[in-house]
Amino acid sequence: MKRRLLLRVAPYNRFTWPLLLNILEINGLDDAFDIRFVDGPVAMIIDDHLADARRDDIMLFSFMTPHLAHVAGDIAAVRGRVITAAGGIHTSAWPDHTRSLGFDIVFTGPAERSFAEFARDITEQNTYRDRYDGSDNDPFDDAIPLTRHIRFFPPLEIIRGCRWHCRYCATGRHPRYRSFASVERYLEKLREIVPHRVGFIAPSALDYGIHENDPDALARVLSHARSRFRFVEFGVFPSELRPESVTHESLSMIKRYATNRRLVIGCQSASNKRLSAIARGHTADDVIRAAATANECGFRALFDIIVAYPDETPDERSENILFIRDVTKRYNARFHLHHFFPLAGSDYEFRFPSFMSDAERNAFLSLAQNGTATPWWHEDEKNARAYFSYIVKNYPDLYARYH
Numbered sequence: 001m002k003r004r005l006l007l008r009v010a011p012y013n014r015f016t017w018p019l020l021l022n023i024l025e026i027n028g029l030d031d032a033f034d035i036r037f038v039d040g041p042v043a044m045i046i047d048d049h050l051a052d053a054r055r056d057d058i059m060l061f062s063f064m065t066p067h068l069a070h071v072a073g074d075i076a077a078v079r080g081r082v083i084t085a086a087g088g089i090h091t092s093a094w095p096d097h098t099r100s101l102g103f104d105i106v107f108t109g110p111a112e113r114s115f116a117e118f119a120r121d122i123t124e125q126n127t128y129r130d131r132y133d134g135s136d137n138d139p140f141d142d143a144i145p146l147t148r149h150i151r152f153f154p155p156l157e158i159i160r161g162c163r164w165h166c167r168y169c170a171t172g173r174h175p176r177y178r179s180f181a182s183v184e185r186y187l188e189k190l191r192e193i194v195p196h197r198v199g200f201i202a203p204s205a206l207d208y209g210i211h212e213n214d215p216d217a218l219a220r221v222l223s224h225a226r227s228r229f230r231f232v233e234f235g236v237f238p239s240e241l242r243p244e245s246v247t248h249e250s251l252s253m254i255k256r257y258a259t260n261r262r263l264v265i266g267c268q269s270a271s272n273k274r275l276s277a278i279a280r281g282h283t284a285d286d287v288i289r290a291a292a293t294a295n296e297c298g299f300r301a302l303f304d305i306i307v308a309y310p311d312e313t314p315d316e317r318s319e320n321i322l323f324i325r326d327v328t329k330r331y332n333a334r335f336h337l338h339h340f341f342p343l344a345g346s347d348y349e350f351r352f353p354s355f356m357s358d359a360e361r362n363a364f365l366s367l368a369q370n371g372t373a374t375p376w377w378h379e380d381e382k383n384a385r386a387y388f389s390y391i392v393k394n395y396p397d398l399y400a401r402y403h
């Protein structure tokens with residue numbers, strides 16, 4: 001009987017698994033496993049998949065810091081029944097702490113080489129190490145997020161990491177760019193399976209091409225995609241734009257090849273003082289220019305703003321609300337509001353949010369009533385509070401590092 005490889009599926013890690021399985025496939029290792037996607041409450045997973053599991057079956061997790069308390073609950077329920085392994089951005093930043101949750105194995109950094117190495121260790125030698133480290137020098141172009149094990153087709157990651165280093169962000173700091181040949185190979189294969197739609201993962205999306213000082217590189221990728229697919233998405237999640245990169249030239253290129261007519265643009269705050277403190281590298285005026293340019297080029301702009309930054313003042317909150325009202329009215333824009341969360345690996349990993357007063361919370365919630373701004377921050381705020389309740393109870397020494 002084959003060893004089970006159980007992939008712990010959650011809404012936040014769906015893009016991970018097809019790439020990981022492709023890594024096994026291109027290394028000829030996937031046939032060694034009974035691969036299962038496990039979704040839903042952990043008690044159900046235990047009944048359906050672990051009741052007759054072997055101790056050397058494997059359960060994989062991938063998560064970010066906001067999911068830590070939830071993942072810790074899963075691990076407490078399954079540890080000892082199977083080998084448990086964790087990867088993802090949180091684990092890469094805090095591998096020792098992740099191990100202390102009860103994981104048998106941690107993966108840090110890119111998985112392209114390290115995951116294949118682990119799969120060989122376990123299938124060929126029946127052994128494994130407690131830590132596998134990927135490196136930014138590992139191959140990035142070979143694996144693509146397509147697998148014969150599931151009909152799910154995530155966007156293609158054409159940029160991994162980001163050169164901007166905003167202080168709240170945990171995206172890797174050493175950007176890598178997929179080659180055109182790899183993009184081409186992915187598009188051909190995807191078209192054989194799903195001939196309709198393609199999207200891309202690209203933090204700071206218009207940076208593609210900067211690595212080879214080639215201003216036409218992105219246009220080549222999008223034009224190639226458009227010649228093969230009916231719908232091409234770019235400049236929306238997960239390939240958002242920075243405001244200062246929004247120009248008539250860049251939007252004309254997006255309009256020529258992409259089919260979306262909405263753009264997601266990072267604003268992050270209306271306060272120039274805050275934008276400078278978080279090292280965004282643009283101003284509030286850049287955001288207004290981006291909204292105007294989007295309209296002139298036939299797009300509607302959706303802006304992201306984060307509330308409750310460390311040390312955020314009541315004045316900044318009022319400034320944000322006035323800005324949101326003004327920009328939505330003048331430019332038919334919309335705002336997605338998020339709540340600050342201290343992500344492991346970011347400059348702010350040990351900063352508390354400045355939680356809002358009831359009056360401030362009501363003021364931001366009222367923006368949702370006419371569709372001006374999403375109330376997503378409200379759920380984020382609950383997650384932040386749940387995270388700190390978990391940490392103070394279970395890891396008081398770690399909690400003491402927050403300020």
Ligand code: SF4
Pocket residue numbers: 162163164165166169170171203204242266
């Ligand atoms: S927030 Fe966006 S621009 Fe800033 S570092 Fe993260 S991915 Fe890059």
